[in-house]
Amino acid sequence: MEAAEEEKKGLLESRRDEDGESMHSFTSSPTLTPSPLSPSIDNEEEKFFPESDEHEPIFSTATQFSPPSWRKTPLTPLGLSLLLLRVLKAILIPLLPSPLHHFVTSKPHTPRKLHATSYLDGLRGVAALIVLHSHFLTNWFYPLRSGYLSTATDIYIMQLPILRLFYAGRASVAVFFVISGFALSYKPLSLLRKGSSSSGKVLEVLSSSVFRRWMRLWIPIVFGTFISALLANYALYTPVPSRGETIPPTFPTLREQLVHWWGALCVFWYPWTAVDGNAPVGMPYNGHLWTIPIEFYGSVVVFACVLGLAGVQRGRGWGKVLVGAGVVGWSLRGGRWDVSLFVGGIVCAEWSLMLAEWREGGLPIHTHPELSSQDSAFTNTHLTTALRISKKALTALHLALLPFKPLFLALSLLTSLFLLSYAGESASPGHFHAFLVPYTPSLYNTVSLGPEHFFLALGALLLLFTLSSSPTLQKPFTWRFPQYLGDISYSLYIVHGMVLFTLGTYLQQRWTGVVGEQKWVDDGMGMLVEVVVSVEPEARVWWHGFLGAAVVDWVVVFWAADVFWRGVDGRVVGWGRWVEGVVGGRGR
Structure with missing residues (x-):
């Protein structure tokens, strides 16, 4: 009996040691570090996680496909090349427009939750x-x-x-x-x-x-x-060219x-x-x-x-x-x-x-049969009777006009x-x-x-x-595209002029031959640029330049608006709530 008890005690101690090593390896695993695309979990951004995340750990399956820690990168040409690719991926992927993220990352696409005023x-x-x-x-x-x-x-x-x-x-x-x-x-x-x-x-x-x-x-x-x-x-x-524009x-x-x-x-x-x-x-x-x-x-x-x-x-x-x-x-x-x-x-x-x-x-x-205490005071008045007759007439009119x-x-x-x-x-x-x-x-x-x-x-x-x-x-x-436009709408409104009047007007002059003559007139709050067209190109050249500039401008504008939305505009609501919490004494 004593030998059996000692053997049982030894097995328990060995199992405890194994559990401790397993827990230590899990908590120190590099897979627990969120990727650059992982949103911070706060009151404003919880909606980006699917409902199932409430029941499963966010990184529960990460150990199956996560790359090893950069500290363990072998000092070989292949190892250093893979490390460089990981660094470039961490830097460049967040710069991609957000609709492309689920194509280049393992994060699944989460359907948008619509509400009554979406x-x-x-x-x-x-x-x-x-x-x-x-x-x-x-x-x-x-x-x-x-x-x-x-x-x-x-x-x-x-x-x-x-x-x-x-x-x-x-x-x-x-x-x-x-x-x-x-x-x-x-x-x-x-x-x-x-x-x-x-x-x-x-x-x-x-x-x-x-x-x-x-x-x-x-x-x-x-x-x-x-x-x-x-x-x-x-x-x-x-x-x-062709019109005045404040720059x-x-x-x-x-x-x-x-x-x-x-x-x-x-x-x-x-x-x-x-x-x-x-x-x-x-x-x-x-x-x-x-x-x-x-x-x-x-x-x-x-x-x-x-x-x-x-x-x-x-x-x-x-x-x-x-x-x-x-x-x-x-x-x-x-x-x-x-x-x-x-x-x-x-x-x-x-x-x-x-x-x-x-x-x-x-x-x-439709009105509820029970009257409020305020309405009950007027139950027997002629006004109340007239209102009831009017409601019945309006109801009949509504039914007649419904088709x-x-x-x-x-x-x-x-x-x-x-x-x-x-x-x-x-x-x-x-x-x-x-x-x-x-x-x-x-x-x-x-x-x-x-x-x-x-x-x-x-x-x-x-x-x-x-x-x-x-x-x-x-x-x-x-639908998906208008909802995405709604996400970036304020950012699009802020950044589009910066693209159109820098890159856009540069391409306009370079590709169409339409050149503006600058005249500076003080308008009291800076400089107002008055422009006169000095060169009229052939129609074919103009249309080629127009279409080429349109493609480039649209791509750059949407990319800039998306980055600005994720970097600034999308975070402002959370910043405002943080400030309100601080000054309101509700914590930080």
Whole structure:
């Protein structure tokens, strides 16, 4: 018995030693070091991991295919070559556009999780792509800015209504603004529909949104304009032939360049500057950013309006829609087309929530049989009886019009696209939009591009109202490519000008023979480049240069936007939450 006990004890000790060695080898294994493509696990990036990762270790199978540690690389030509390849892979793969990563790494592709408003991301991405088209195409061929038959020579097919939306940059800006109003108000409005129990959460959401909005908009611009200042200091910007275009000024030394950049940035991002969409202010290091002060101003308007509408509880959403629509009309009539778009986004968000509730609960005039304590006081009044009769009449009207809903949505969509096609840079908007001119409020005739902004605002509001009313029309914007465009939309907006006016204009002059003559005129905030075409090439040479530059520009723009998104823009939300946590005392 004693011999058996000693043998058993010896076996246990040997097994314990083996387990210790195995645990030591696992914890010290180089396979536990994440690859350069592995996202950091924080509150913002957890969504990039599949659901199964919650139950399986992320690196559970890494020991089967991971290369040995670089410390164990044999000092032979083959070993050193393999080490060099590993280093180059670690450096170069992150520079590839993100859609290509799963082709060159072992990380599986994770399907995107869609939500109720994912189509807004796709719509924003498509609008950003249209802005890119605008700044490329119209710089090559400026007559595209005019409408069809604005003059006797404006007879190009791409000037026709709806077709010109392919490059209608200002229409995309109007869509940006109404999407922002929708996206910023959707969550607090959805909480308000849950009743008084969520009122504290609504204030928390609004407080967080107001605190982080400035950082969300301006931190990417700091990085983007800094890069632009470096490009300007090396004189890499080239003026655009055939039209004037603001490009950054160049200073003799890098120190002078950065001092000027910082001063311009401090003026541009000051949050309390008076903002008017009819008199936008540009940024010397990226003129396309004139929309960002308006975006910040409109965001504050959205938060204030949502807070003001929190007390409008009558009508299960109809009260908010009617009051919000009144503010939209008031703003539009008073010349503030930009404010009308942001507030219109709130109305569309509330309308979308009402539709979702109706799909779950029945008819659009559906009311719960039990009355609230506030409504019970009016149970026996004539007003309550009249309201009940009105609800029955509206319900009957809704049932009668339901078969015509697809036709109504189609007409609404076509009307919105027609209005978004309005061209306002020439004396006449063109043959097809000329009948709208008498209906333009007189106030808009006194400001720059006023009639165009008025009708673009109407078109953008009608477009989002139509899309929010039809899941079928939303579906194309949830496809993979529009969703990817939505991811990189802000980065695309920031970096595309830097590519088009450095590499793009260089190739334009080199390959087409169209050369711009530079004249510098001080415009008060830097230098304004006025350009005159001095050489007219043959049509064949021009088209070859145009197509070649288009391919190169598009590839470089998308690559730069993707890298900027992963390196800066995609991390800003997490940085903002970190700052909010620090100042709010919730830890780091």
